[in-house]
Amino acid sequence: MILYILSVLFTMVALIFMLLGIVGLFRFKDFYSRILISSKVETVGFITIMTGVMLYSGFTWFSLKVLLILIIALLTNPLSTHAIARSAFISGYKIKREEKNG
Amino acid sequence: MNFWSIVITILAIFVVLVVVRVIMGPTIWDRLLGLNMISSKIIVSIVILAVLLDKSFLLDIALVYAVLGFLGTVLIARFIERSGNL
Numbered sequence: 001m002i003l004y005i006l007s008v009l010f011t012m013v014a015l016i017f018m019l020l021g022i023v024g025l026f027r028f029k030d031f032y033s034r035i036l037i038s039s040k041v042e043t044v045g046f047i048t049i050m051t052g053v054m055l056y057s058g059f060t061w062f063s064l065k066v067l068l069i070l071i072i073a074l075l076t077n078p079l080s081t082h083a084i085a086r087s088a089f090i091s092g093y094k095i096k097r098e099e100k101n102g
Numbered sequence: 103m104n105f106w107s108i109v110i111t112i113l114a115i116f117v118v119l120v121v122v123r124v125i126m127g128p129t130i131w132d133r134l135l136g137l138n139m140i141s142s143k144i145i146v147s148i149v150i151l152a153v154l155l156d157k158s159f160l161l162d163i164a165l166v167y168a169v170l171g172f173l174g175t176v177l178i179a180r181f182i183e184r185s186g187n188l
Contacts, residue, residue, distance in 0.1 A: 008105060015112055018143070022119050025139075031128075035135055042142055049146055053153055065161040066149060069168060073145065076172035080138055083176045087183040088131040 003055050010052030017045035030095050031088060039081040046073055106154045113147050134178060141171035 021041035028034050050070040057063045117140055124136035145164050152160035 011105075011109055015109065018113075018116055021139070022116060025120070025123050025136075031131055034132065038135060038139060042139060046142060046146065050149070053149055056153065062152075062158055062161070065158070065165075069145065069149065069161065069164055072165065072168050073142070076168065077138075077142065080172050080175040080179075081135075083179040084131055084134050084138065087134075087179040088129075090183050091185070093129065093131065 003058070007052045007056035010048055010055060014045045014049035014052060017041055017048060021045065031093060032085070032095065035081060035085055035088075039077070043074070043077055046070070046077070104154065106150050110147055110150050110154065113143055113150070117143050130182060134175065134182075137178075138171075138175050141167070141175070145171070 018041070021038050024037035024041060025034055028037065047070065050066055050073075054063045054066050057066065120136050120139050120143070124133050124140075127133045127136065145168050148160055148164040148167065152158065152164070
């Protein structure tokens, strides 16, 4: 029973993290700020919701498969974010700075 | 109304919000970032659907979707980086 309550708590925390990521996606002005905040918060939400599912399922093969999906997503998610940011930097996307001198 | 069905409904609402960002994104990299986020949310949705229906083979589909989404994102990023010249 306490594992069920713990898994529900983890899942609700993960949903709050994902909502914060979407707020950050709409809040910031530059592309680099957006990609920074959304990738970090998305990864934290992914870890937390998969932990909630594993706590709900218990110590089974189902939980082991969920752990495998979590490991693969943790390996590939920063790589794809880095590929997008590198593509934007090489293609020449610059941040418009505010000119305060003069 | 189960708890996991409520979670999967909230995830669907999140996907709709990200689609708004994809449509009104100023640059093409914003759209690519939205594609990455939608892929991540769909993986979570498939895992929660496997918990909800208690079917274990849906996790394999989530695994394949994770690998294919990563591959697609990296390939589109390289395609834009070299300006359409693979």
